[in-house]
Amino acid sequence: MSVNVSNTACLDTEPLEKILASIPNAGPNDLVPILQQVQKAYGYLPKSILMAVSDRTGISASQIYGVATFYEQFYLEPHGRHTIRCCRGTACHVKGSPNIINAIQQALGIEPNETTEDMRYTFETVACLGTCFLAPVMMINNDYYGHLNARKIKSILERYA
Numbered sequence: 001m002s003v004n005v006s007n008t009a010c011l012d013t014e015p016l017e018k019i020l021a022s023i024p025n026a027g028p029n030d031l032v033p034i035l036q037q038v039q040k041a042y043g044y045l046p047k048s049i050l051m052a053v054s055d056r057t058g059i060s061a062s063q064i065y066g067v068a069t070f071y072e073q074f075y076l077e078p079h080g081r082h083t084i085r086c087c088r089g090t091a092c093h094v095k096g097s098p099n100i101i102n103a104i105q106q107a108l109g110i111e112p113n114e115t116t117e118d119m120r121y122t123f124e125t126v127a128c129l130g131t132c133f134l135a136p137v138m139m140i141n142n143d144y145y146g147h148l149n150a151r152k153i154k155s156i157l158e159r160y161a
């Protein structure tokens, strides 16, 4: 089952005030560093905080959302402590990535782009991890696991339990 956390809850704006105070006269060119700091402070980019960024800087909400959704580093929903990225690219697909993806789903009880209820894991699939020679491959946080088969998945995940 996936987590379902409201993205519109009232949040403490003090971290945001500190971020904006550190970037006087913030404009569109400052959006990436602002969003990076917001994510670091809140763990993701809460909707209410993004709207406050828009109000305080005059940068339009559509521009903020454009940047927030363009870069993979930004999350618009609460994120788990560990991020699993499983490759679904062509090289990995022909070497069995559908079985790997299925094994991860079975082990965690979530679909791609979901987070476990205990906020431990977020599961994503990506087009290519740039390590096709390791196919099929996944990453957990910054660790690569290559030449995978479905039988290895449970024990790998348990290392992050």
Ligand code: FES
Pocket (backbone or CB within 6 Å): 087, 088, 089, 090, 091, 092, 093, 127, 128, 129, 130, 131, 132, 133, 135, 137
């Ligand atoms: S296709 Fe999987 S790492 Fe490139």
